[in-house]
Structure formats: C-alpha cells, structure tokens
Amino acid sequence: MIRVFGLTKDYGSRRAIDDLTFDAEKGEILGFLGPNGAGKTTTMRILTGYMPPSTGKATIGGFDVVDQSLEVRRIVGYLPETVPLYNDMSVFDYLKYMADLRRIKNAKARVGEALEMVELTDRANGYIGKLSKGMRQRVGLAQALLHQPEVLILDEPTIGLDPKQVAHFRELIRSIGQDRTVLLSTHILSEVQQLCDRVLIINKGKIVAEDSPEQLQARLRGAQRVAVRVRGDAAELSGKVAQIEGVIQTTLLGDDRFEFETEPALDVRPDVARLIVQSGYDLLEFRPIAMSLEEIFLQLTREEESAQDEADTATFLEVEEMAPSTGAEAEKPS
C-alpha cells in the first residue's frame, strides 16, 4: 500500500531524511520509532503530500505522492503531531467543514459516526478552543477518519491522553488496522508491542532497524537478566548464585535485592530459584528484565555510529555487553 524508495529530504544544508526505503501492506500497522529530529514527521509530511521530497519516490495505493498528490490525499487520513485545529469553531462545524472539503456524501451522518468512534458525541457543539489536549487529539483523529481512508498516518497519536483514552485509542487503531494500512510514530515501547506488526527505528534520517517488535527485542536482548528480591542477606546469596554454571555475573542492587545475567542459550532460572529456596531464603520477587526501548534504541544508534567510525567493533561490542549491568542501578522497575 505504501512504497517508499530512496526518500531523501534536505532543509537547506541539513539532511532531514536520508535514503529511506520501506513498504507497508494493507492490514499492517507499521510503527515508526526515533528520537526528536530523526525525520519521522518529515517522512509523514512527504507521504501526506504536504511537502515534496528532495529526491526519491513514494507511492500510496499506486499513486505517486508528488505527481498524483490529490489522489493520494483522498485515500490518506492524517493526524499531525501538533493537532492543528481551528479554535474558534465548534467540533461539529469543524468536522463538517473537513468532510465538505473531502466531498463526503451524507457529511453530517459521517461526522456523527466519527464523533462516536472517538467518543466525543457529547462535545459536538463545544468550541475546540475549550477542549483539553486529549479531546483535541480525538477531534484530530476523528478528522483523519472522516473519509474512511485506506491509509492512516498518525504522528504521535497518544501523546497527551490519559491512560483510559490511550487504551481506547489503541483499541481503535488496532481495529482500524485490520483492513487498512496504519503508519504511526511513537516513543512508547508498550504501544509498539501492543499495536504494531512491524517497527522501523529511525535515527538521524536513516533506518537503523526494521523488524517485528518481538524479534527486535529478542535479537537485541542477547543475555537474559533477572531481578531478584529476597528476605535476608542478598549479598551472600548473590555470591552463591554467581557460582551456578551459565550465570555470567551478578549485581547487588540493595540489602535485599540483586540482579543476575545468564548466557543467552542457557535458561538457568529454575536452578537459581531452587538454590534460593533451598538456601532458606524467602523469595519475594523473581522478574525477567526486558530491554527497554531506550536501551534498544541507544544500542542501535551506538552501533550505527561505531560502524561509521570504523572503530574496533569487537572491543565496542564487549563494552556494549557490559553496559546494561553497570547501568542497572539507574533502571527503574516497570
């Protein structure tokens, strides 16, 4: 549905996106991850026909985003990150206006349906300027859904929503994604895990990884880490755990807690658990630590930079493997 080949955009001398190539199929939810300034919004603006690329080509539904911009815009629904809306219009009037611009038949009925989807029916006559951030976000999404687009492009759709709304939004996006194509950008790992079939990680305008969220995590996790909390002396216990074959290292985190890391191929968790109980400790917590998005991201971008430097990669990776355990103190349990 979405085909992107070698897409590049320069703002003056600054290259915002650099030779992006990716596809998204019908019925797929593609996540777009990256830090601020990575080029996510630029890519979305090119795909929605707001601005042309410097070089490269992109098609949506077979239409070229530059040469057949109007056709593309007809089949795309877009929610920009800043959710720009007319503050002095009522919710209904605004949606009716956008529906008229899209020449939707039975515009009023369709606006009503869109409002129902985002649960804003009771605020239809309220002024947009008086809405909360989350409600504005929902008006923006209703606007993007008005014409039942084949492709939905959402820039940070759940930012500023309360947890209940976030859950509702994700449910909505998932149901839409079943028979349409959704491209969404986000910073939130759990969002990617819950929603996306595939993830693109983008940094400094380049794709640094592309995979399913599960694969990406598994690939990057490498060694397994487990956090343990016991009643008793954790220092003595962690010394014992370190003796078990397959445990690479242990890190003391406090009087009653420590962390151990195992070799990727070996699952020694049952051995560790047995040892703890047999040694007479009360086991309070035994929790595998998944690598967070931040860690995945940092690792990927560091790999990228090191490849560019053509530095001694082997040494770098050694340091890299050490990094999670030395930095474990700072990590908050989620």
Add this chain to the structure above:
Amino acid sequence: MRNVWVIAEREYKHYFISPVAYAVAFMILLIIGIIFYASIASLMVSGQGQAPGIDVVLAPLTTLLLFTTPGITMRTLSEEQRSGTLELLLTAPVRDWEVVVGKWLGAMLFILTLLAVTWFYPIVLHQIVRPGIDQGVLVSGYLGIVLFSSATVAIGVMTSSFFSNQIAAFFATLGILLALWMISYPAQMMGNTGGEVLRYLDMAEHFYSTFMRGIIDLKDIVYFVSVTAVALFLGSVTVETRRWR
C-alpha cells in the same frame, strides 16, 4: 470549484464570530454617518447651497475601505500558517489556488455585506434631496467600489500568504495599497512614458475620474480584474512554494 465555495463559506462565517468584523463595520458606518449627517445638516440649516450628491457616501467609503481592508484580510492565510492549520488544509484533497481563491471570496462576501448595509445612506439621501440622487452615479460608484475591493482584498490575501504574523500582513498590505493609491503623484515629475506607466498603475486614477462620475469604462474594469488575478496568482504561488521550503 466546490472547494473554493466551502472555504469561502467558512471564511465568511468566521468574520461574524470574530470581533474584528464588528469593529470594522462599526467604524465604517459611524464615520460615514458623521460625514453624511454633517452634509445634510448644513444644507438644512442654511436652506441653500448645492444639494449633496451620492459622493458624500462613496468618497469616504472608498477611503475607509482602503484602511480597513488590510484589517479584514490580514489573518486569512497568516493565521493558518501560524497555527499550523494550513497543514491539514494542504493535506486534504484541495488545490493550493482553491485555498487562496476561497479566502479571497470569503473576504469579498464580507465586504459585499458591509456595502449592502451602506445602501441605507443613498436611500435616505434620495428621499431628502429633490429631484433625488443621480442613480447612474450610484450604480457606477458601487460597481467601482466592488471592483476596487476585489483588487484590494486580493492584495491583502496575497500579502497574508507572505507572513505568519497578522500585524506584519496588515502593515505590508496597507503599504502596498497606499502606494498603489498615490503612485501617480511622482508621475507629474517624470517623463511621458514613465509617467504614463505610473498613472496606469494608480488605483485612484481608475476610480475617481470614471466610476465616481458615472462613467463605466472597460479599461478600468480590466485594470481591477487584472490586479485581482495577478495578486491571487502570486498568493497561490506563495502557498505552493511554502511546500518546498
């Protein structure tokens, strides 16, 4: 074309939500009212002198429009750029020129509404003076003002596309309009050819000597329509180049 109408309709309705429209209408009607009353009152008190013509309404109306049009058009595109709403407009299936022409049409409809209200004065005047006002001048004068407004509104919308700041758009529009209004002054000092060009560009030249005297000249109509078309074209180009930045 339908999009032009949809945009114009929203634009027109918007004028009545914002206080600017009422302020402009109040100012125009008040000042014309004062001038109108003064002209009639002096005639009634003295009982002699020439009966006032329709120009007691048309002349101040034109001058007032010159100064208020920048206020009416300043937000049309600059506000959309500042708030970012242009992004949703330009990612909807709407052509760039449809946005610009729609904005122009909306502002034009608002000015036509204002002009319709000012008809109150000629009607009153017609009742007072004998044998009534010159209806030829009334028709040509209002036609002239509509054409003049079409050009000034187009210039205002064009200038609004240059800026994302309304105040900047206001003063730039006012500057352009005043310049076009008095560009024939330096013509007196210049040679024949240069002077002719400046005189042709001057808006007042195409208005006071013809429309205000009851003369409808195709040359003047072509002038105002051309200014409108060129300004709307440049506005559309500006919106389009915005995409390339």
